Amino acid sequence: MAEGDTLVRIARKLRPALLDRKIVAASAPNPRSSLRIHTRRLEGRRVESIETLGKHLMVHLDDGLVIHSHLGMNGSWRVDDGRGFGKPDRNAWLLLEVAPTPGPDQGQSWGSASRPATGRRIKVGQFGGTTLRLVRSVELARDTRLARLGPDILAPEFDEETAIRAIRNCSGQIGVALLDQTLVCGIGNIFKSEACFEAHIDPWRPASSLDDSEARKLLGIARKQMHSAVETSRRPGRIYKKTGRPCFHCRQARVRSRAQGDDGRTTYWCPACQK
Ligand SMILES: [Zn+2]
Incomplete structure (x- = not known):
């Protein structure tokens, strides 16, 4: 079950795979995905930052777009490290493929997670959950559900x-x-x-x-x-x-x-x- 600790761990796993990389292909294979008609907007975008707020995860892209996800009880984000996701791609609500070449700030620290090997495309999949949407960051700032959240218990600056x-x-x-x-x-x-x-x-x-x-x-x-x-x-x-x-x-x-x-x-x- 995804509580705040799960989300922080997911963000730590996603950062080495996605940060500062360009999305070269995006698709929503699962017919139930809310992003089916929106995936083209993701292609060509670069991932700028990944943040968590309680049980929410936000992937910020370079043109002000944000992938906002809430995993509910059973959702997951998975990184294909060459052995697949552990479940069929066709079940994914969102599949992202990113270019193998890291950006200019590749010297930065990735924490405990290791940066996946370069030279091949990296695949990230999102499965299940209660929220998966693409919003502009200005809209996200006005999102009442996020605005009403209390202090994040896992935030370094927890109030x-x-x-x-x-x-x-x-x-x-x-x-x-x-x-x-x-x-x-x-x-x-x-x-x-x-x-x-x-x-x-x-x-x-x-x-x-x-x-x-x-x-x-x-x-x-x-x-x-x-x-x-x-x-x-x-x-x-x-x-x-x-x-x-x-x-x-x-x-x-x-x-x-x-x-x-x-x-x-x-x-x-x-x-x-x-x-
Ligand atoms: Zn007791």
């Missing part, structure tokens, strides 16, 4: 104070507030349960009952867990989908699970040690 205030002012339960992307963005269903568990906070309490230090601790743990997942690709796995198993912390009670909020997203918690 913790604003997020704390928003969560504490929320009228819903903590488990619902953490998923509300307008309060703080990037947290999904897994880290909702894992962060509450590690903070020993009951996700069923009203969010307004959190004092300042509890809210700070909860967000700090979520941020730390998600940063760790970015680096290791491993999520904590201490309570999510552990219904009926002995609690990792107290070893006394068994983990419970129940649907929470209007969306009925399953919350996992220990009734003994989360207060």
Whole structure:
């Protein structure tokens, strides 16, 4: 499931493949793709930057166009490293082929990801998801869904104070507030349960009952867990989908699970040690 950590990892994977390279071919093989009539606009464009905001990914092109994607529960971005995507090309909502020659700033750092070998075209595919659209950057700046997002929990400049205030002012339960992307963005269903568990906070309490230090601790743990997942690709796995198993912390009670909020997203918690 794509939470903020997945998106940061995808951006890290896409940058070495796409950044500063020219799109030489673009297609939308899947008949359900929303980009079917728009792919010609991508050809000849150079990829300038790739950024994430919570669960959203934006690929900025040199003429002010932006590919905006949200992966929902099951979407993915894949890079063909010579062995294919692991699923048929015809399922892709978007296929990009980029020229092998890097641009003039090839000396820059690509982080931990290695730059794919040059000499052949590099293929990137986008599969599934809830949003895939091509917009001008000026339109993106006016996008109400993006404008309403709360501080990005994984951003280097994460605005913790604003997020704390928003969560504490929320009228819903903590488990619902953490998923509300307008309060703080990037947290999904897994880290909702894992962060509450590690903070020993009951996700069923009203969010307004959190004092300042509890809210700070909860967000700090979520941020730390998600940063760790970015680096290791491993999520904590201490309570999510552990219904009926002995609690990792107290070893006394068994983990419970129940649907929470209007969306009925399953919350996992220990009734003994989360207060
Ligand atoms: Zn427990």
